Amino acid sequence: MTDKVPSAGSCPIDAPRDEVVVLGHGSGGRLTADLVNRVFLPALSNPILDRLEDGAGISLSGTRIVFSTDAFVVKPLRFPGGDIGSLAVNGTINDLAVMGGQPVGLSAAFILEEGFAIEDLRDFTRSMRAAADRAGVAIVAADTKVVDHGKADGLYIATSGIGVVPDKLCLGPEQIKPGDALLVSGPLGDHGIAVMSAREGFEFQTALVSDSAPLNGLVSSMLASGGRIRCMRDPTRGGVATILNELARSGVAEIVVEDARVPVRDAVRAACEILGLDPLYVACEGTIVAIVADEDEGRVLGAMREHPLGAHACRIGTVTATGKARVLLHTALGTTRYLEQLSGSQLPRIC
Amino acid sequence: MTDKVPSAGSCPIDAPRDEVVVLGHGSGGRLTADLVNRVFLPALSNPILDRLEDGAGISLSGTRIVFSTDAFVVKPLRFPGGDIGSLAVNGTINDLAVMGGQPVGLSAAFILEEGFAIEDLRDFTRSMRAAADRAGVAIVAADTKVVDHGKADGLYIATSGIGVVPDKLCLGPEQIKPGDALLVSGPLGDHGIAVMSAREGFEFQTALVSDSAPLNGLVSSMLASGGRIRCMRDPTRGGVATILNELARSGVAEIVVEDARVPVRDAVRAACEILGLDPLYVACEGTIVAIVADEDEGRVLGAMREHPLGAHACRIGTVTATGKARVLLHTALGTTRYLEQLSGSQLPRIC
Numbered sequence: 001m002t003d004k005v006p007s008a009g010s011c012p013i014d015a016p017r018d019e020v021v022v023l024g025h026g027s028g029g030r031l032t033a034d035l036v037n038r039v040f041l042p043a044l045s046n047p048i049l050d051r052l053e054d055g056a057g058i059s060l061s062g063t064r065i066v067f068s069t070d071a072f073v074v075k076p077l078r079f080p081g082g083d084i085g086s087l088a089v090n091g092t093i094n095d096l097a098v099m100g101g102q103p104v105g106l107s108a109a110f111i112l113e114e115g116f117a118i119e120d121l122r123d124f125t126r127s128m129r130a131a132a133d134r135a136g137v138a139i140v141a142a143d144t145k146v147v148d149h150g151k152a153d154g155l156y157i158a159t160s161g162i163g164v165v166p167d168k169l170c171l172g173p174e175q176i177k178p179g180d181a182l183l184v185s186g187p188l189g190d191h192g193i194a195v196m197s198a199r200e201g202f203e204f205q206t207a208l209v210s211d212s213a214p215l216n217g218l219v220s221s222m223l224a225s226g227g228r229i230r231c232m233r234d235p236t237r238g239g240v241a242t243i244l245n246e247l248a249r250s251g252v253a254e255i256v257v258e259d260a261r262v263p264v265r266d267a268v269r270a271a272c273e274i275l276g277l278d279p280l281y282v283a284c285e286g287t288i289v290a291i292v293a294d295e296d297e298g299r300v301l302g303a304m305r306e307h308p309l310g311a312h313a314c315r316i317g318t319v320t321a322t323g324k325a326r327v328l329l330h331t332a333l334g335t336t337r338y339l340e341q342l343s344g345s346q347l348p349r350i351c
Numbered sequence: 352m353t354d355k356v357p358s359a360g361s362c363p364i365d366a367p368r369d370e371v372v373v374l375g376h377g378s379g380g381r382l383t384a385d386l387v388n389r390v391f392l393p394a395l396s397n398p399i400l401d402r403l404e405d406g407a408g409i410s411l412s413g414t415r416i417v418f419s420t421d422a423f424v425v426k427p428l429r430f431p432g433g434d435i436g437s438l439a440v441n442g443t444i445n446d447l448a449v450m451g452g453q454p455v456g457l458s459a460a461f462i463l464e465e466g467f468a469i470e471d472l473r474d475f476t477r478s479m480r481a482a483a484d485r486a487g488v489a490i491v492a493a494d495t496k497v498v499d500h501g502k503a504d505g506l507y508i509a510t511s512g513i514g515v516v517p518d519k520l521c522l523g524p525e526q527i528k529p530g531d532a533l534l535v536s537g538p539l540g541d542h543g544i545a546v547m548s549a550r551e552g553f554e555f556q557t558a559l560v561s562d563s564a565p566l567n568g569l570v571s572s573m574l575a576s577g578g579r580i581r582c583m584r585d586p587t588r589g590g591v592a593t594i595l596n597e598l599a600r601s602g603v604a605e606i607v608v609e610d611a612r613v614p615v616r617d618a619v620r621a622a623c624e625i626l627g628l629d630p631l632y633v634a635c636e637g638t639i640v641a642i643v644a645d646e647d648e649g650r651v652l653g654a655m656r657e658h659p660l661g662a663h664a665c666r667i668g669t670v671t672a673t674g675k676a677r678v679l680l681h682t683a684l685g686t687t688r689y690l691e692q693l694s695g696s697q698l699p700r701i702c
């Protein structure tokens with residue numbers, strides 16, 4: 001981010017002085033990873049945080065829990081298929097779910113802008129309640145702060161959650177084995193495109209609706225199938241490409257994605273073409289990526305397809321080797337290229 | 352807050368249209384309670400949240416935990432005795448501590464403003480680490496979002512925490528009994544006055560330093576004393592007066608405070624006089640209020656005074672009756688008056 005080589009005519013200055021936060025630091029891609037590696041981990045490092053998972057695994061007198069947090073600053077506050085309230089609830093539930101945690105309680109910290117309409121706040125809290133009810137969990141702790149007019153875009157919400165992990169369940173990228181199947185629960189990119197369309201006022205012929213939804217029920221069905229699930233992720237900021245790069249690095253695995261198999265709605269694909277985006281980098285908020293044992297593909301896919309949120313589940317790739325940390329894309333044209341992590345900020349403020 | 356009576360010349364409008372969030376809704380006092388009662392509870396109500404305690408008590412397979420969250424929007428980000436980083440850690444640790452919870456893990460959600468200096472972010476995360484180390488806990492989960500330049504005042508931080516409650520410990524306002532002693536661990540108002548002075552650039556002859564500190568060690572000492580502790584609170588926004596009103600309401604108890612016994616540093620008292628503030632309404636961030644059995648006052652006070660954060664612990668009042676929910680102040684002049692909850696916004700943005 002910082003140009004360490006002084007450009008012609010530049011004055012000598014203290015090196016870090018021009019280093020500032022940019023929107024891309026919140027993108028979930030390479031710049032976010034850079035901030036995590038250069039600022040957060042050096043200061044806050046500990047064995048749990050260092051795993052950089054969607055939630056922290058903690059053992060409490062033999063009970064295994066996961067603990068997760070997310071701030072939500074989506075713009076606009078309402079978008080087709082959801083709003084900041086339901087998104088804040090679903091997002092944290094999904095972080096717990098992909099770690100194998102069934103949610104037992106959520107918290108919500110509200111940062112309100114002076115002048116924000118009480119009626120809107122009421123709407124968003126009702127939306128949170130509806131989302132929590134859908135997932136079978138309660139918001140058990142909350143806090144409210146108010147900041148001056150002009151700050152906070154109306155409303156930011158930070159949610160945290162606690163989930164209980166079933167005994168003996170062992171999920172994580174270190175479980176990945178050569179031959180494993182790469183599954184997704186549904187079409188990619190719906191959320192990012194829905195928010196972007198709402199923000200920019202784009203009108204497309206087909207309605208674009210966010211997939212924002214709680215995944216704990218779908219995960220329960222997948223676990224109940226008995227298929228060997230190695231690990232799961234929800235591809236939010238940075239999309240599937242970014243998540244797969246994280247899994248490939250953590251599991252030291254080579255993952256090959258078959259582009260022709262990647263499910264993307266026609267409307268989302270069309271919008272992506274107009275906007276110059278690749279659906280593999282666009283956020284989902286109710287879609288799961290799972291790596292499962294090859295022989296158990298059918299069993300897990302079957303369980304997913306029986307659940308309303310997994311009706312379009314399919315296999316999109318394979319773990320081809322371990323020992324190499326990389327993600328490759330087989331294109332429809334028969335070529336193969338690296339599928340890199342998101343660099344920069346493709347779609348800011350989408351969650 | 353809303354004037355329901357149209358003023359002369361006003362147009363008929365939908366009643367709630369002019370109801371908006373004001374800074375006082377974040378004060379921790381009556382307006383915050385109003386927002387909680389009119390917006391948050393109707394939407395989010397459940398038996399745990401409805402208790403309106405500093406943290407949510409949850410039982411997980413026999414292990415009792417408390418779960419708490421707070422957003423921090425303090426302005427300025429640095430103040431004498433602390434900064435937003437240490438405050439965000441101490442604040443959540445203290446919410447757990449007063450519920451009897453020893454912290455086992457914290458989370459932090461960062462909302463960063465585009466253009467915020469990376470070096471400042473590094474400072475604040477280091478400050479968080481130092482505060483967490485002091486309390487013997489780790490930040491195990493984190494998230495980062497970036498909002499546009501001009502928003503977020505540089506940095507907001509929402510922290511959440513999980514604490515484990517010792518077996519058989521039973522704390523809560525419903526435990527309050529007539530005759531109980533009201534204790535505080537140290538002088539009141541240091542934090543609010545320190546932040547206000549830093550924000551407004553006031554210069555006082557004596558340094559005013561925030562009391563921001565983690566109270567879990569002090570609470571452990573108090574519990575280890577064996578004295579019967581009925582309940583504890585940390586008097587943050589709205590100060591001791593507001594906390595006592597909450598305890599009086601929840602415990603249906605009459606609490607009498609002896610004004611002459613209330614410990615306030617000379618510098619804080621002088622600043623309060625200049626600013627027109629009452630120290631009983633000014634926030635502390637490292638001070639505890641405890642109600643204990645009258646016969647155990649000496650035992651608990653002794654344990655508090657042996658701890659560095661409780662060196663100036665003292666008794667400031669008595670629970671005079673149950674069945675009446677009110678707080679009275681015996682003044683030095685011999686008069687008695689109601690000590691009301693904070694109304695409006697005495698000191699905005701102090702945490």
